Amino acid sequence: MLRLTNIYKLFNPGSVDEKTALAGINLQLNPGDFVTVIGSNGAGKSTLMNVISGALQPDMGEVVIDGRDVTRMPEFRRSAFIGRVFQDPMAGTAPRMTIEENLAMAWKRGQPRGLKFGVTRRKREFFREQLARLGIGLENRLFAKVGLLSGGERQALSLLMATFTNPRILLLDEHTAALDPARADLITRLTETIVREQKLTTLMVTHNMEQAIRLGNRLIMMDKGRIILDIDSEKKKTLTVERLLGEFEQISGHKLTDDRIVLG
Amino acid sequence: MFGALWSSMPGAVELGLLYALMALGVYITFRILDFPDLTVDGSFTTGGAIAAVLITAGYHPWLATAAAFAGGLAAGALTGLLHAKGKINGLLSGILMMIALYSINLRILGRPNVSLLGMDTIFPRVGKDEKWLLLLVIAVVILIIKLLLDAFLKTDLGLALRATGDNAKMIASFGANTDTTKIIGVSLSNGLVALSGAFIAQQGGFADISMGIGMIVIGLASVIIGEAIFGAKTVFRATLAVVLGSIVYRIVVALALRVEWLESSDVKLITAIIVIIALVLPTASRAWSVRKTARKRSRELAGSEGR
Numbered sequence: 025m026l027r028l029t030n031i032y033k034l035f036n037p038g039s040v041d042e043k044t045a046l047a048g049i050n051l052q053l054n055p056g057d058f059v060t061v062i063g064s065n066g067a068g069k070s071t072l073m074n075v076i077s078g079a080l081q082p083d084m085g086e087v088v089i090d091g092r093d094v095t096r097m098p099e100f101r102r103s104a105f106i107g108r109v110f111q112d113p114m115a116g117t118a119p120r121m122t123i124e125e126n127l128a129m130a131w132k133r134g135q136p137r138g139l140k141f142g143v144t145r146r147k148r149e150f151f152r153e154q155l156a157r158l159g160i161g162l163e164n165r166l167f168a169k170v171g172l173l174s175g176g177e178r179q180a181l182s183l184l185m186a187t188f189t190n191p192r193i194l195l196l197d198e199h200t201a202a203l204d205p206a207r208a209d210l211i212t213r214l215t216e217t218i219v220r221e222q223k224l225t226t227l228m229v230t231h232n233m234e235q236a237i238r239l240g241n242r243l244i245m246m247d248k249g250r251i252i253l254d255i256d257s258e259k260k261k262t263l264t265v266e267r268l269l270g271e272f273e274q275i276s277g278h279k280l281t282d283d284r285i286v287l288g
Numbered sequence: 289m290f291g292a293l294w295s296s297m298p299g300a301v302e303l304g305l306l307y308a309l310m311a312l313g314v315y316i317t318f319r320i321l322d323f324p325d326l327t328v329d330g331s332f333t334t335g336g337a338i339a340a341v342l343i344t345a346g347y348h349p350w351l352a353t354a355a356a357f358a359g360g361l362a363a364g365a366l367t368g369l370l371h372a373k374g375k376i377n378g379l380l381s382g383i384l385m386m387i388a389l390y391s392i393n394l395r396i397l398g399r400p401n402v403s404l405l406g407m408d409t410i411f412p413r414v415g416k417d418e419k420w421l422l423l424l425v426i427a428v429v430i431l432i433i434k435l436l437l438d439a440f441l442k443t444d445l446g447l448a449l450r451a452t453g454d455n456a457k458m459i460a461s462f463g464a465n466t467d468t469t470k471i472i473g474v475s476l477s478n479g480l481v482a483l484s485g486a487f488i489a490q491q492g493g494f495a496d497i498s499m500g501i502g503m504i505v506i507g508l509a510s511v512i513i514g515e516a517i518f519g520a521k522t523v524f525r526a527t528l529a530v531v532l533g534s535i536v537y538r539i540v541v542a543l544a545l546r547v548e549w550l551e552s553s554d555v556k557l558i559t560a561i562i563v564i565i566a567l568v569l570p571t572a573s574r575a576w577s578v579r580k581t582a583r584k585r586s587r588e589l590a591g592s593e594g595r
């Protein structure tokens with residue numbers, strides 16, 4: 025499904041500010057894998073997401089999706105098979121456009137965009153059904169400008185837009201971190217349902233340890249640009265937050281430092 | 289005085305309608321793409337020049353007008369390319385194109401001024417009684433173009449174009465090439481501007497190398513006036529507001545020219561002042577209302593602490 029081989033990514037190479045964000049990442053995702061990713065601030069989690077999505081080009085190594093080398097493919101082309109939800113609820117939607125217009129743009133993911141109307145009556149009905157899945161009443165607000173929605177509502181919409189075309193890979197980068205606990209909880213539950221129902225191959229960065237353990241079938245831990253631990257679903261079932269943090273300290277030699285960390 | 293004023297109204301409305309296409313072009317770049325494109329001053333003249341030269345060469349006026357539109361599309365596409373592919377700052381891309389177009393326009397015209405006097409244009413020669421009918425026809429034509437633009441902005445491509453100005457990162461993450469949408473948007477914008485130039489040249493009976501000077505500010509004034517008076521809630525409303533804003537602008541200018549001590553050469557100054565006022569007022573009034581609320585809240589807080 026997704027294979028990363030020996031990925032390196034440096035920022036400001038050759039200067040005093042040189043930073044090795046990714047230092048030899050090897051990762052293989054199988055179809056249907058739901059992998060949670062944890063790690064300290066600056067461990068390279070977001071950089072990893074950006075290298076997969078094509079927002080950043082690795083300095084070395086290759087990215088293969090479905091057996092196809094996409095390392096040099098620009099982001100807008102790669103997005104045909106990658107759905108993304110960002111941390112910032114503002115990032116995933118166009119605020120001055122309506123809910124249905126946003127959905128119409130998302131529906132065209134990776135397809136050529138021509139001179140057919142973006143919203144037709146049939147599509148509108150379909151959008152309504154899809155919005156109803158979120159269970160927060162957005163199906164009655166198709167014509168509302170997205171800028172008027174709350175952060176949680178926008179993030180729920182972003183999640184739907186990223187997933188309802190069944191992308192080959194779903195990337196979630198702390199997509200609940202900017203929300204208050206109740207809304208974060210809502211988005212987490214929606215994520216769980218959508219990923220399960222559609223069997224999406226997912227990579228989810230989270231700072232919530234309990235969540236990282238409970239969700240998905242695999243957990244990877246990053247530190248200083250490396251994957252230092254890869255826990256499969258069997259071992260994950262018996263894992264606790266304490267054991268996880270202990271394991272991190274043992275391997276990395278320092279405490280897990282994350283300014284947004286939530287233990288459970 | 290009022291009689292003279294009234295009689296100048298149809299002329300003002302007619303000009304407002306013809307310039308409305310230029311204002312719609314400015315609306316596409318400034319408001320939809322969030323790209324301050326200054327090509328306009330050049331491409332307006334390009335439109336007028338192409339139309340005038342082709343008509344004097346004996347081509348059909350509508351063919352000449354279509355060619356003017358195409359010329360504007362090409363000029364805009366070049367500005368878009370400079371910005372999107374050449375990575376030149378947006379303002380500078382437009383200025384570069386505007387300067388380049390000055391020379392190109394002179395080449396097209398062959399001399400600073402080409403007259404269309406006595407030639408057939410798309411505007412039929414009408415008597416006094418038919419003037420209103422002509423005005424009506426112009427209004428219908430402009431509205432049709434407006435509606436076509438509205439429809440385009442609701443297509444998949446149009447949605448991507450609007451999203452490019454609204455949240456470029458988002459639409460890129462859904463697979464649209466934002467370089468392409470920018471180029472298409474700036475191109476379409478200047479196509480409309482050149483079309484407006486072609487109409488104005490035929491309506492006025494000449495094309496002149498300096499006919500485009502200050503167009504960008506006039507376009508902005510129309511957009512801002514329209515939005516302020518008529519609102520911009522939906523695409524349909526926003527483009528209608530631009531057309532009406534263009535008409536209001538022409539009426540304001542017609543009124544200003546009636547003032548004894550103003551010269552017709554003062555129009556550009558008046559335009560700049562209108563735009564400045566329209567830009568400053570909303571920010572100033574917002575700051576003022578925030579200060580007012582803050583004072584009120586502070587007093588309330590001080591009062592409750594005193595107790």
Ligand SMILES: Nc1ncnc2c1ncn2[C@@H]1O[C@H](COP(=O)(O)OP(=O)(O)OP(=O)(O)O)[C@@H](O)[C@H]1O
Pocket residue numbers: 035036043044045063064065066067068069070071072282
């Ligand atoms: N655009 C950039 N320019 C320079 N350095 C960068 C850039 N982006 C990231 N870095 C650096 O690369 C390293 C990895 O950053 P990254 O954002 O991937 O970390 P992260 O694991 O997502 O951290 P966080 O938990 O804070 O989100 C950090 O040291 C960061 O400072």
Ligand SMILES: [Mg+2]
Pocket residue numbers: 069070071
């Ligand atoms: Mg991050």
